[in-house]
Amino acid sequence: MAIKQRIFTALIALPVLVLFIVFSGSVLFDLLVMVVVLLGLSEFYRMSLPVERTAERYAAMAVGGLLTLVPVLNVGATLPSLMLVTFFFAIWFLWRFHELHSVIHHLALVLFGFLYLPLLLGHLSLLHGLPHGKEWIFLVLFIVMLGDSAAYFTGVNFGRRKLYPAISPNKSIEGALGGLVGSFGGALAFKYWFFPELSMGDCFLLGFGLGALGQVGDLFESMLKRSFGVKDSGTLIPGHGGILDRLDSLIFAFAPAYYYALWFFQTPR
Amino acid sequence: MITIFAGIIMLGILVFVHELGHFAVAKMSGVKVLKFSLGFGPRLLSRQWGETEYLICAIPLGGYVQMLGEGTSEAGEAVELSPEDQARSFANKPVSKRTAIVAAGPLMNLLLPFLVLPIAYMIGVNIPAYLEQVPCIGYVVTDSPGGRSGFESGDCIEAINGDAVATWTDANHALIAHVGSSLEFRVARANHSSVLTMNPEEGGLEGLQSLGLLPRQEAIVGALAPGMPAQAAGMEVGDRIVSIADSPVGSWYDLKHIIQKGGGEPQTFVLDRNGQQLTLSIKPVRDDVNGIDFLVGIAPQPDSIFKRFGIFEAVRAGADRTFELIELTLVFIQKMVSGHVSTKNIGGPITVVQIAGQAAQTDLSSILTVLAFLSIQLGILNLLPIPILDGGHLFFNLYEFVFRRPLSLRSREIAQQIGLLLLISLMILAFYNDIVRIFFGGQ
Numbered sequence: 001m002a003i004k005q006r007i008f009t010a011l012i013a014l015p016v017l018v019l020f021i022v023f024s025g026s027v028l029f030d031l032l033v034m035v036v037v038l039l040g041l042s043e044f045y046r047m048s049l050p051v052e053r054t055a056e057r058y059a060a061m062a063v064g065g066l067l068t069l070v071p072v073l074n075v076g077a078t079l080p081s082l083m084l085v086t087f088f089f090a091i092w093f094l095w096r097f098h099e100l101h102s103v104i105h106h107l108a109l110v111l112f113g114f115l116y117l118p119l120l121l122g123h124l125s126l127l128h129g130l131p132h133g134k135e136w137i138f139l140v141l142f143i144v145m146l147g148d149s150a151a152y153f154t155g156v157n158f159g160r161r162k163l164y165p166a167i168s169p170n171k172s173i174e175g176a177l178g179g180l181v182g183s184f185g186g187a188l189a190f191k192y193w194f195f196p197e198l199s200m201g202d203c204f205l206l207g208f209g210l211g212a213l214g215q216v217g218d219l220f221e222s223m224l225k226r227s228f229g230v231k232d233s234g235t236l237i238p239g240h241g242g243i244l245d246r247l248d249s250l251i252f253a254f255a256p257a258y259y260y261a262l263w264f265f266q267t268p269r
Numbered sequence: 270m271i272t273i274f275a276g277i278i279m280l281g282i283l284v285f286v287h288e289l290g291h292f293a294v295a296k297m298s299g300v301k302v303l304k305f306s307l308g309f310g311p312r313l314l315s316r317q318w319g320e321t322e323y324l325i326c327a328i329p330l331g332g333y334v335q336m337l338g339e340g341t342s343e344a345g346e347a348v349e350l351s352p353e354d355q356a357r358s359f360a361n362k363p364v365s366k367r368t369a370i371v372a373a374g375p376l377m378n379l380l381l382p383f384l385v386l387p388i389a390y391m392i393g394v395n396i397p398a399y400l401e402q403v404p405c406i407g408y409v410v411t412d413s414p415g416g417r418s419g420f421e422s423g424d425c426i427e428a429i430n431g432d433a434v435a436t437w438t439d440a441n442h443a444l445i446a447h448v449g450s451s452l453e454f455r456v457a458r459a460n461h462s463s464v465l466t467m468n469p470e471e472g473g474l475e476g477l478q479s480l481g482l483l484p485r486q487e488a489i490v491g492a493l494a495p496g497m498p499a500q501a502a503g504m505e506v507g508d509r510i511v512s513i514a515d516s517p518v519g520s521w522y523d524l525k526h527i528i529q530k531g532g533g534e535p536q537t538f539v540l541d542r543n544g545q546q547l548t549l550s551i552k553p554v555r556d557d558v559n560g561i562d563f564l565v566g567i568a569p570q571p572d573s574i575f576k577r578f579g580i581f582e583a584v585r586a587g588a589d590r591t592f593e594l595i596e597l598t599l600v601f602i603q604k605m606v607s608g609h610v611s612t613k614n615i616g617g618p619i620t621v622v623q624i625a626g627q628a629a630q631t632d633l634s635s636i637l638t639v640l641a642f643l644s645i646q647l648g649i650l651n652l653l654p655i656p657i658l659d660g661g662h663l664f665f666n667l668y669e670f671v672f673r674r675p676l677s678l679r680s681r682e683i684a685q686q687i688g689l690l691l692l693i694s695l696m697i698l699a700f701y702n703d704i705v706r707i708f709f710g711g712q
Binding site: 160174201205263 | 365383445446448449581582584585586587588589590591592593
């Protein structure tokens with residue numbers, strides 16, 4: 001039942017996603033990224049903040065959504081925006097501290113949400129705006145998704161030793177290594193089919209680098225969920241858990257991919 | 270003496286990295302490691318540290334990690350193991366772990382260049398000078414994509430599909446970026462611009478050279494083959510060739526044509542040496558490879574400039590170069606097996622020490638570059654499926670993995686002996702080549 005639902009969702013969602021990346025102009029794409037960030041923030045704050053902080057949840061989502069758009073509009077405005085956001089919530093929580101022993105905890109969660117989603121996923125818009133932006137985004141998808149699948153199959157067939165049982169009891173070291181090889185293979189396949197400008201060195205650095213970061217992102221999100229005591233981050237996508245469950249690896253991979261494309265790939269002259 | 274010492278140190282680093290791979294994965298897999306040795310033979314230095322003895326031995330051409338349950342004891346006979354040691358023996362580990370332990374050595378050798386090459390590039394390396402110069406074509410290969418598109422020597426590329434290019438490197442980047450679509454070159458020729466087009470099928474992913482467009486190469490002598498006519502006539506490195514048999518020489522590419530036209534008769538070479546003209550008469554000889562071309566025994570000057578890379582560029586260039594070197598080594602082995610490259614090119618440990626030692630006398634970045642190249646060769650050689658090498662061991666493991674049981678002891682012993690024989694003959698050949706090269710100066 002669950003697996004049927006998963007395949008069905010994938011059949012609908014994947015083509016829509018691909019069409020969106022290929023055909024949407026930059027404004028539409030930036031708005032899509034903002035919507036994804038808003039959904040992610042909504043899940044994150046639902047998991048982390050108590051019910052009596054509903055006002056903060058909406059305020060943080062609004063601020064986080066805007067924060068996602070700042071870098072694409074003007075990268076230089078990112079730092080001052082973060083300053084304003086800090087002041088805004090400092091004053092907000094001074095007015096509405098509720099209980100002194102928990103207020104700093106809530107403030108920290110609100111601010112961490114900004115680092116986790118608007119900051120990291122904001123790079124997706126930046127990546128889209130680079131030369132070959134669409135290729136880069138699909139490359140990251142290839143690396144992460146093939147890495148995930150390879151990790152799953154090696155883990156099921158050869159998994160012996162636990163990778164990190166306290167956080168993710170089903171993951172094995174063997175699976176993680178297989179995932180890295182799969183990510184490298186994904187990068188190579190993408191190079192040959194769609195992106196010949198990539199060198200073998202690029203495939204190596206990106207495959208293993210982003211593959212590893214993707215796995216870290218996955219573990220990190222599992223840790224968040226365990227810390228908040230939930231199983232799925234949300235129920236957005238039928239059969240797939242929440243949007244954070246789907247994006248956990250990608251969240252950690254897009255931003256480094258952007259800097260690789262910017263600093264390593266486009267050799268400035 | 271310094272050469273030998275430096276060479277041994279470099280070889281030692283490669284051996285250390287290799288054995289460290291085996292050692293670290295063995296320890297992680299819970300195998301009891303008895304010895305970790307740099308070098309073979311009589312021990313020079315040794316120290317017991319926990320359950321492992323760390324040694325430096327007299328013959329510095331290799332090293333080993335001895336694990337419990339691997340072959341036999343030092344005295345030669347099999348030893349009885351306590352139950353606790355049984356569990357920690359290499360032989361009793363599952364095939365996956367044994368594979369990981371064996372593969373880790375060559376893998377470390379293949380990974381080392383990813384670390385050392387970026388360092389070399391950051392320190393600075395010599396790269397061909399034309400890469401940083403205006404992309405002017407010195408020579409168009411006949412019947413190449415470039416030739417078919419109407420390129421002529423002397424053309425300077427200004428833009429490719431609208432991307433302005435200032436250097437040969439720019440041009441290569443722009444070319445790679447537009448490969449697969451039809452190409453439009455804006456070219457400056459004799460003070461006016463013209464546009465040349467090329468079909469998308471012509472390729473070009475390996476840069477302008479792969480389209481048959483070669484950079485300018487001045488007719489300056491960079492090297493002289495010993496015993497060949499040019500050297501015998503008194504030509505020197507650095508001489509600029511002005512004309513041959515009254516035909517003016519504009520670039521290196523003119524030479525071959527003029528010399529062939531002479532048909533082996535003596536020709537008058539006019540040279541420019543430090544601003545002074547001198548004239549030599551040189552009689553070309555037939556090339557002993559194909560017996561058709563006439564040669565005088567000169568090679569062009571590899572015009573290079575010193576370039577420092579930024580950290581990101583260096584990491585990327587290092588990774589790219591590593592793959593190039595791996596490919597180069599594989600192609601070389603393939604050509605040698607198929608008989609296209611002479612086995613005279615096999616160098617033994619003495620050549621390795623010699624190359625390493627020579628590099629050690631230049632500068633740090635050359636040392637690191639050579640270290641990287643040797644590391645890759647060592648890694649790949651060890652992965653060849655020859656019994657007694659790591660690759661042979663992996664091959665046995667593959668058999669065990671597929672058929673769910675190890676290859677019989679008898680077959681393994683025979684394979685080991687064949688492998689040993691192969692390796693010994695290879696070593697003899699290598700040493701023979703080394704000795705011929707050193708004492709008789711041959712190539």
